[in-house]
Amino acid sequence: MTIPISWYLLLSAFLFACGVMGFLIKRNIITIFMSIELMLNGVNLSFIAFATRFGTLDGHIFVFFVMVVAAAEAAVGLAIIISVYRTRETLNVDRVNLLKL
């Protein structure tokens, strides 16, 4: 049995849409951050699907770079979340509306 490549692209679009939806409806800053990771995963899946479609390896390299950037982003973003929690004692994004105390 074989699978058409567009099924993978549909799954990728679904994951990206779930990520955008979570970004819009979630109030907890950590969950919003996880939605961003979900969007990155959806994009990675479409990179791999197109790499298989065109028979090149460039998509795999791009996915590798996306993962490295996501790791750097997670480290810096979670440090920012810790420092925000230290000054404001809350994780609700609606209460974090000033850059400075």
Added chain:
Amino acid sequence: MHIFLFLLFGLLCAGGAINLLIQRKPINSALSLIVVMGSLALIYLLLGAEFVAVVQVIIYAGAIMVLFIFVIMLLNAGEEEHTKGSKVAKIIGIPGLITGFIIGVSVLLQHGPQEKRIHIGELYGSASDVGMMLFTKYLLAFELTSVLVLIAIMGAVVLARRSHSS
């Protein structure tokens, strides 16, 4: 067999993504995100990307999610508070998202790449091929990435450090 595996892990993936949205506690969302990432690694294997599948498990499901769960436990993040979301997000955002998703699906199904199909055992994304390409064609980008990671490490240390002055 191939289509069964795709359907199983694709549904697991979609279910995890929906569960991430409906859970109210961040720790449950994090665990369902791990399910999404693990099943995505198996879908990468179905697509023949061995190296990316292994890296997905090690970096995403391993390193990044451990960092997330560590922060959730450190900050003792409880249940999400109910507040009124912004009206713009409700009125424009969600219908716009659904419309965009439907347009994307219809375009993909009509004009998307249909001909090429993937066979079992058509693995070509092995670690040696990816490594050869990474260190020849994309060498400059690879070196720049190492600088980026170094800056990120320093930024994380500086941001998360307790200030001793106050």
